[in-house]
Amino acid sequence: MTTSPYAVEMRGITKRFPGVLANDRVDFQVRKGEIHALLGENGAGKSTLMNILSGLYRPDEGEIAIHGQVVEFHSPRDAIRHGVGMVHQHFMLTPSQSVAENVFLGAREIGFVLNPQRMAAEVRRIAEQYRLPVDPNAKIWQLSVGEQQRVEIIKILYRGAEILILDEPTAVLTPQEAENLFVTLRSMAADNKTIIFISHKLEEVLSIADRITVLRSGRVAATLPAQGVTKTELANLMVGRQVLFQLEKPPVQRGEVRLRLDKVCALDDKQLPALCEVSLTVHSGEIVGVAGVAGNGQRELAEAICGLRPLTAGAIEVAGERMTRPTARRMIDAGVAYVPEDRNATGSAPNLSVAENLILKSYRRAEMGAGPFLDLSAMERIAASLVKSFNILTPSIKTPVRKLSGGNLQKVLLAREISSQPKVLIAASPTRGLDIGATESVRSLLLQERSQGAAILLISEDLDEIFAISDRIVVLYEGRIMGEFETADADLTEVGLLMAGGRTPSESFATQDKG
């Protein structure tokens, strides 16, 4: 018996969901010890293929061999027994328990009695070996997203994973965290572990992957070495036609002030100050970008403006109406739309249909039914037209949104918020997890809204995005506005410095007496 050079061989994998052919006779091979990137548009079937490999779904057809041995997985547990472990985009951790407890949770061999010291030591050993710094005794809820991801990785490593699958790991990370993750991935590959990772960010794929497989509409478009490929070639392979990396951005036409924050303060979930006297204005017809490293008050800022988080001081003015105690209902009625960064936990009701999710903001209006009644045919008509005009890929408008691919769910949210013709639009990481085509179309949608006179606040960690489409940039650091620039005059390094808490000379002078 020869040993296979491949760690993973998937042959002729087909997976159907009602109304969708998610994987169509996919052949996919990964060599032992390589970093293999899986690319493809939203809904191309990447997550589905990896869910099959990790035992979560079963293929309708096809077979899988791990290290040359044909296997049949019936659960993630079977897969991990063969050394295959997956880190999903939505973490599966117990928030109230410690890191060590989460790592050991569900691992069979430990028996009933937990030995906290031994567990912590074991976690520390794995953490050090692969440079995944995390405190074994911290509770999950205290950790940042990046740290939680490390816990997930440690968890599958502890269970003996030789083949690690990471589904869009960098979508939730800051650039710095992503860089650290890559260091870890490289050291694991050097240790002869096999890594498969999904991403929409072409630069990072090119910088870290050894080989790349591109999926298109459920089929393999190509498998190729990363050496010598260009971004444009990859993009063309993904989409199946020429892609333009160009955005039409007409000059700004500022109108009246639509959104004004006047010394707004707010607390975070742990009741600690998250926003300190934030003042900013957004005019009709302009996009203001909020730059900052995640966790510096971005979420609280968005939620305060949308009435989802009480103000502890200050006031918010929307189209001239001043509010010190905004509620979500008042803000919606005043014309504020919100694309939350957290589309599963906040932006949608996962078990409700596409149509029901599309009317989430508009169901109270008269055109959705008189008085207390809900007009189902109006709902379906509106949903069908939004699905069409926003190119949402779904089997039907009755499909529960939890079955949509990540990118298509995002389109549902955007379609809903933009279709309300908002006066003010708050967009938090609106292109996170979107493929390049969808990213471009979201950005051009935002620009289109801007031309229509909406006032847009774009909150994003992606500086390229902020520089590409905003007219003005404010930098948020530890809940304070650290600086404000016209995009045309802004300097990338200066913005980066402010995001890290550094101050320009003039700035530090002005804020000194406030402490």
Place this chain on the structure above:
Amino acid sequence: MTSQTTTLTQQRRIGLRIERRLEQPLWLRVLTPFILIAAALLIGALLLSLVGANPWVVYNKMASIAFGSAHGWSDTTIKATPLILAGLGVSIAFRMRLWNIGAEGQLFIGAWVATGFALFWLPRDTPQAIMLLVMAIGGFVGGALWAFVPGVLKAKLNINEIITSLMLTYVAILWNNYWIYGPWSDRGFGLTPQFPRNAWLPRFTDYSGDFPFLRGITAHAGIFLALAVAILLWFVWKRTKWGYEVKVIGDNPRAGQYAGMYLARKIMAVMLLSGGLAGLAGMAEVSGVVHRLQERFSPGYGFTAIIVAWLAKLNPLAIVLVAYLFGGLLVGSDAIQPAGIAKMLQGVVLFVVVGGELLLQYRIKVGRSASS
């Protein structure tokens, strides 16, 4: 690529696997209650034969008693009525993932308020229509307020409604006992005097003068009320903004908040309605069947209603169907001796139904599996 083919085909064996279903297919969801009840009857049959009875004969007898005659249907309807009303009540809360398990207590309070109006708080010669209307509204409001307490605690202080609603059930039963043994007692027994006729819900048998075939059909007008509420609720879930809001909040409260729904207000409203329907069940029971308030006038309808609602997957029309099945079980098993067997059968059904729900989420797969 072909060089690997040899290693891909290794020895395989046939094996049985139990695996979790990713999704319950529609046919399974529809059939679940029937499968479960059949399974329960099968286990019951085993137990019956263990105690020396012929299960076939027993079941036959139960079925014919419950559904074999007009009187059987009447008795079954009488049991089904409070199950439907209370089942619809808990289903409203369950739809929003509010675990109101105190329907029994709300039912007791509803019955208590109705009794107060029937015997003490309204003039004895109040016209029947007004008397019944006041009793029904009173029963509804009583049950609603009883459920409102856990509702407010949940909405304002986020106190677990499971515990509060259950505790309040025991308070309600003791409250009831105080009145029937104390101030409202009929000569010191644990019951009140009988209601005047104008406080009785009309029964079919009351019309046997004109329609002799209705003689002895003691089912009462409460069933029409129950059916009307079921249809109304079905409409509310399908076609109203209120029903849509409950659905959204039940699935993801944060999304509800984000859409500008008032969560706290909704929780309180849902608990009010939920308890109100249970209270109405209590009113219908004392006014339509017992005609007085007494100890244990309900054999746990409020608890059985939880199972009914759950088995019916919270669908209002399915609740009617399942309530009839359970009503039949209650009537049929009432008629077998000794009574302990009947209780045991009911216990088995509940146990199998609750446990089986979980089991049906798995499937058994026969197939080849690679040896490892």
